[in-house]
Amino acid sequence: MTLRKITPAAPWVRKLDKVILRIRQRALASPSFRFGRPTIIHEEKDPGTNIYRPLAAYTLEDKIIDRQTGCYFRRSFDRLLHDSCLAFRCSRQGAQAPTIHDALDKILNFRSTSDLPQIFVAECDIRGFFDCVPHSLARSALQEIVREHDATGGAPIDPRAIKIFDAYLKSYSFQDNVKLDAERKLRSKIPGAKFKWAEVELTELHGKRNLGEIGVPQGGALSCLIANTVLHSVDRELEQMAEQYPGKLLYLRYCDDMILLAAQRSICEDALALYCERVKQLGLLIHPPKAVGAYSKDFYSGKSHLTYAWGPGESSIPWVQFVGYQIRHDYLVRIRLRSLKKQRGRMTEIADELLRALNPGRKRRGHIPAMSAGIRRSSRQVEHRFQQRLISLSVGRRQLGQSLSQIMPMCWCNGFRGLQNRKLIGSSLKMLDRHRHRQIARIGRRLDSLELPKAEAVNKENALQFYGLAFSYWGQFH
Numbered sequence: 001m002t003l004r005k006i007t008p009a010a011p012w013v014r015k016l017d018k019v020i021l022r023i024r025q026r027a028l029a030s031p032s033f034r035f036g037r038p039t040i041i042h043e044e045k046d047p048g049t050n051i052y053r054p055l056a057a058y059t060l061e062d063k064i065i066d067r068q069t070g071c072y073f074r075r076s077f078d079r080l081l082h083d084s085c086l087a088f089r090c091s092r093q094g095a096q097a098p099t100i101h102d103a104l105d106k107i108l109n110f111r112s113t114s115d116l117p118q119i120f121v122a123e124c125d126i127r128g129f130f131d132c133v134p135h136s137l138a139r140s141a142l143q144e145i146v147r148e149h150d151a152t153g154g155a156p157i158d159p160r161a162i163k164i165f166d167a168y169l170k171s172y173s174f175q176d177n178v179k180l181d182a183e184r185k186l187r188s189k190i191p192g193a194k195f196k197w198a199e200v201e202l203t204e205l206h207g208k209r210n211l212g213e214i215g216v217p218q219g220g221a222l223s224c225l226i227a228n229t230v231l232h233s234v235d236r237e238l239e240q241m242a243e244q245y246p247g248k249l250l251y252l253r254y255c256d257d258m259i260l261l262a263a264q265r266s267i268c269e270d271a272l273a274l275y276c277e278r279v280k281q282l283g284l285l286i287h288p289p290k291a292v293g294a295y296s297k298d299f300y301s302g303k304s305h306l307t308y309a310w311g312p313g314e315s316s317i318p319w320v321q322f323v324g325y326q327i328r329h330d331y332l333v334r335i336r337l338r339s340l341k342k343q344r345g346r347m348t349e350i351a352d353e354l355l356r357a358l359n360p361g362r363k364r365r366g367h368i369p370a371m372s373a374g375i376r377r378s379s380r381q382v383e384h385r386f387q388q389r390l391i392s393l394s395v396g397r398r399q400l401g402q403s404l405s406q407i408m409p410m411c412w413c414n415g416f417r418g419l420q421n422r423k424l425i426g427s428s429l430k431m432l433d434r435h436r437h438r439q440i441a442r443i444g445r446r447l448d449s450l451e452l453p454k455a456e457a458v459n460k461e462n463a464l465q466f467y468g469l470a471f472s473y474w475g476q477f478h
Contacts, residue, residue: 040177042054042055043055052186056219066221070225079152084235086098086323106250106252119261121305122271123260125256126279132198138216145232173215178197230284238271254323257323292305316329340432348439351443393412422477433474
């Protein structure tokens with residue numbers, strides 16, 4: 001904005017104004033508004049499985065309209081959502097928006113206020129949520145929350161926003177965009193690949209061969225809105241049940257993941273049964289909850305669990321997990337293993353990308369080509385920039401002398417800021433620090449074997465030789 005004010009007559013400003021005007025004309029005045037057909041991007045669910053998740057990528061202009069409309073709806077409806085809903089919320093009246101980190105606080109508070117050695121827990125995950133939402137359900141859920149909004153004195157919802165919402169649904173369906181188009185293209189590149197979809201189970205649940213228009217795009221702002229509006233009625237019933245048992249039942253939901261904690265087994269079982277029944281009535285599938293036996297690694301692979309005891313002892317499960325956090329009965333907290341592996345893999349992937357750039361002609365092991373790729377940086381500069389990229393990925397663009405009391409935004413550690421000031425297991429975070437150093441060493445060894453331009457002399461007194469605790473994964477939560 002500052003540059004635009006300084007140079008209002010620049011060519012790029014005129015072009016930007018034309019784009020803004022075109023977007024406004026489409027969104028606010030076009031009599032036949034519609035979204036363009038999205039490009040389906042395939043993302044592998046688990047490495048080596050050949051099973052993929054479809055992500056819908058719209059054009060830039062469509063993304064802007066989607067995001068602004070979603071923001072308008074969220075701000076309008078956020079006051080109606082329940083405290084148990086923790087995903088895609090807005091800040092209101094100066095208070096921060098609820099987040100997944102609030103779930104950690106609520107679980108620990110519920111554990112601490114109970115004088116019982118065991119708490120009873122149940123978990124449930126909706127199966128392929130975004131791919132299984134019928135368009136009719138998304139429309140009726142929006143209409144229902146609009147009526148609630150009007151009945152509670154909210155400002156009238158603009159009909160244009162509802163029209164854009166309807167156009168968003170019309171632009172995508174799983175049968176058309178994914179099964180008939182994207183999957184066919186995917187299999188031409190990767191034989192045997194497929195997008196996972198529970199078509200048989202959906203047909204049985206809905207009781208008809210033709211499912212109609214079903215599935216909403218994954219990754220859009222309006223899709224986030226749909227997740228909360230569709231499950232709003234379920235949240236209401238579960239919270240009403242919790243009010244019947246003050247201090248004895250806690251219900252939390254983040255998008256399509258849910259967890260229940262109760263002081264009594266019967267209360268937890270009744271709440272789980274109510275949740276599963278209401279989700280089924282909406283025409284959605286759940287991962288069938290499985291009975292929990294003896295504690296083992298298999299416990300963490302389950303998506304839904306029947307009621308089990310959380311506490312010490314052989315007959316109990318020592319840990320519960322929810323939205324990336326794992327919590328032990330004695331308040332010890334750690335990050336789930338899957339998140340750690342994903343971050344470690346991301347660092348390795350970045351190092352591999354750089355190695356391919358440094359070795360454009362490498363064909364066999366041990367062969368180091370002559371440097372004719374036009375690399376103009378010295379080995380020290382290349383290594384330093386790579387190191388800075390990994391540091392930014394992990395802890396953000398932190399400066400020397402900056403306080404560690406506030407985690408930097410836009411980094412991996414910020415996604416787990418609920419760990420701050422907690423009793424936590426640090427070995428997994430130190431493992432990430434070690435892995436980062438190994439990737440830097442990999443790059444350093446390769447650079448030592450290449451002929452690169454000589455580095456200019458530097459003032460060693462001002463050069464930082466060691467990036468320590470302040471720049472480490474462990475340092476952010478220490």
